[in-house]
Amino acid sequence: MYENLNDQEKRRLEELELLEQKGINVYPYTFAKSHNAKFILDTYNDEAPEILNDVAIAGRIMSIRRMGKASFFHIQDESGKIQIYLRKDDIPDTYDNLKLLDIGDIIGIKGYAFRTKMGEVSVHSKEFEILCKSLRILPIPKEEKDEEGNITIHDAFADKEARYRKRYLDLIVNPKIKSTFAKRSKVISTMRRYFEDQGWLEVETPILQPIYGGASAKPFMTHHNALDIPLYLRIADELYLKRLIVGGFEGVFEISKNFRNEGMDKMHNPEFTAMEIYVAYKDYNWMMEMTETLLNLLSKTINNTDQLEYDGNEISLALPFRRAKMFDLFKEYTGKDLLGLGKEELQAICKELDVQVDPKAGVMKLLDEIFSVKVQPNLIQPTFVIDYPLEMSPLAKKHRTDEGLVERFELYVSGFEVANAFSELNDPRDQRQRLEEQALFRADGDEEAMIVDEDFLYSLEVGMPPTSGLGVGIDRLVMILTGERSIRDVLLFPQMKPEKTV
RNA sequence: GAUCUAGUAGCUCAGGGGUAGAGCAUUUGACUUUUAAUCAAAGGGCCGUAGGUUCAAAUCCUACCUGGAUCACCA
Numbered sequence: 001m002y003e004n005l006n007d008q009e010k011r012r013l014e015e016l017e018l019l020e021q022k023g024i025n026v027y028p029y030t031f032a033k034s035h036n037a038k039f040i041l042d043t044y045n046d047e048a049p050e051i052l053n054d055v056a057i058a059g060r061i062m063s064i065r066r067m068g069k070a071s072f073f074h075i076q077d078e079s080g081k082i083q084i085y086l087r088k089d090d091i092p093d094t095y096d097n098l099k100l101l102d103i104g105d106i107i108g109i110k111g112y113a114f115r116t117k118m119g120e121v122s123v124h125s126k127e128f129e130i131l132c133k134s135l136r137i138l139p140i141p142k143e144e145k146d147e148e149g150n151i152t153i154h155d156a157f158a159d160k161e162a163r164y165r166k167r168y169l170d171l172i173v174n175p176k177i178k179s180t181f182a183k184r185s186k187v188i189s190t191m192r193r194y195f196e197d198q199g200w201l202e203v204e205t206p207i208l209q210p211i212y213g214g215a216s217a218k219p220f221m222t223h224h225n226a227l228d229i230p231l232y233l234r235i236a237d238e239l240y241l242k243r244l245i246v247g248g249f250e251g252v253f254e255i256s257k258n259f260r261n262e263g264m265d266k267m268h269n270p271e272f273t274a275m276e277i278y279v280a281y282k283d284y285n286w287m288m289e290m291t292e293t294l295l296n297l298l299s300k301t302i303n304n305t306d307q308l309e310y311d312g313n314e315i316s317l318a319l320p321f322r323r324a325k326m327f328d329l330f331k332e333y334t335g336k337d338l339l340g341l342g343k344e345e346l347q348a349i350c351k352e353l354d355v356q357v358d359p360k361a362g363v364m365k366l367l368d369e370i371f372s373v374k375v376q377p378n379l380i381q382p383t384f385v386i387d388y389p390l391e392m393s394p395l396a397k398k399h400r401t402d403e404g405l406v407e408r409f410e411l412y413v414s415g416f417e418v419a420n421a422f423s424e425l426n427d428p429r430d431q432r433q434r435l436e437e438q439a440l441f442r443a444d445g446d447e448e449a450m451i452v453d454e455d456f457l458y459s460l461e462v463g464m465p466p467t468s469g470l471g472v473g474i475d476r477l478v479m480i481l482t483g484e485r486s487i488r489d490v491l492l493f494p495q496m497k498p499e500k501t502v
Numbered sequence: 503g504a505u506c507u508a509g510u511a512g513c514u515c516a517g518g519g520g521u522a523g524a525g526c527a528u529u530u531g532a533c534u535u536u537u538a539a540u541c542a543a544a545g546g547g548c549c550g551u552a553g554g555u556u557c558a559a560a561u562c563c564u565a566c567c568u569g570g571a572u573c574a575c576c577a
Contacts, residue, residue: 006511006512006528006546007512007528007529007545007546008512008527008528008529008546009512011528011529063537063538065536065537065539065540066533066536067533067534067535067536067539067540068532068533068534069533069534070533070534070535070536071534071536072535072536072537072539074537083536083537085535085536087534087535088534089534102528103527114535116535116536116537117535117536118535118536118537120535120536120537122535136512137512137513137527137528138512138513138527139512139513139514139527140512140513140526140527141513141514141526142513142525142526142527142538143537143538144537144538145537145538152538154514154525154526154538155513155514155515155525155526155527155538156513156514157513157514158513158514159513159514159569160569160570161568161569161570162569164569173513215577216576216577217576217577218576236577260576260577262575262576262577263503263574263575263576265575265576266571267576267577268576268577410577417577420577448576471577473577496568496569497567497568497569
């Protein structure tokens, strides 16, 4: 049954069997915890230790120091670590069973809190109970505390591959990362509550879609056996959420996974969490205010401040955020007015600016390239980039005054995109024309161009009120708010190449 | 996809053609307020995988596998 065990693991299995031979249930059903570690450490009072005279705590053994007839363990629960003290005099019948415990086992302790001679608040155990035996070895680091209380970690479990593949080990031995995921959870719950408070409705739309759309991306494909049809995993929620605005909801949002069959790097995971929201009778100006208010709220809720540090930069999420027209930013960072320029002119400018481009690239691609290289890295402080060229944005409404542009913004923080929003295109004639253009790009070999979705067009023909929509990349937002540089560090289980044993 | 770089004990790493190394972890013994506990002794390895060069390969060469970094692709 267990064949590839090393000597340490075999010994643990033997210990488990020994405990069972003594009639001990190594995997019992419950344990009545009364406190967690942090509570005891926070509330222990040398003047009145009796208030913690009767505590029951449980956790995973993280260190063992046996001293003959007395032992010190550290156990770790969700809140943190606490030391426990066990003495043969207190538990003469079971003390020897401690020898059959290892780092990684989970135990329950009943006893009282006290402070040791060395000054550490601990729990003096009157009873202990095994709650789970661990058969595998944890990569436990050693912590050294100097006289000022500074902790130095030795032999940290730092191998990124191992940490991502075995996240449970990472969480056990690097408990600090828990706070990243607690913050992630709080970002989502705060956002959800904010939207609900405005009266907007959280909805769920299909992940399996016969026609995918709402973004320029390559999809994952699957197959439904009973219907014998291909289905695609969604790349965006947009087209379904807009149908709901057509249906009469005036504010809908969805927080969900999207899937894109593209490259992976520290900004991209094949599945990622997006929040999309659509609000009727609003435009992108209103949406900018909502977005900056939301981000400011999130930062204050998660980090208690609207200031943050990311990638060595001090970033202020104080209101309002900067708004800058895309073509003004081009002027600012390249010194050139690119508005209305053709392909040859842009190619010449790329050469002059030393921006490498594909010779086949069209006007949009050239603009995009110049933007990514010359403008984007400068957008450290939160900046709404507004008013994009029409061809870049097939679902956005034409600008009310500027020919050739659409009412769109993208929010950049620390040089990367966090949010994307439009005044949504609701003229069905214009929408049909734009999607048909996409179909031409597609026929021309652009795998990411959008597909004509007749039912979506039908819904616009039924009529969608003026609407503004926003999409936020939750993973990137969490990166910003937690200071993490890689998307893998804000995903509990990032996608990895399968391990091959060749 | 390209380039660079890494893979050696459970963990963190050293070794760079000639007997496989350290610290921690583990085992045994001592120790009833220790805390990187300490002291004494012991066990533990397909040196990522497969080929090649060589009298001899963890070490040199080639390919592959799996990471990391940078770039490319990509909202």
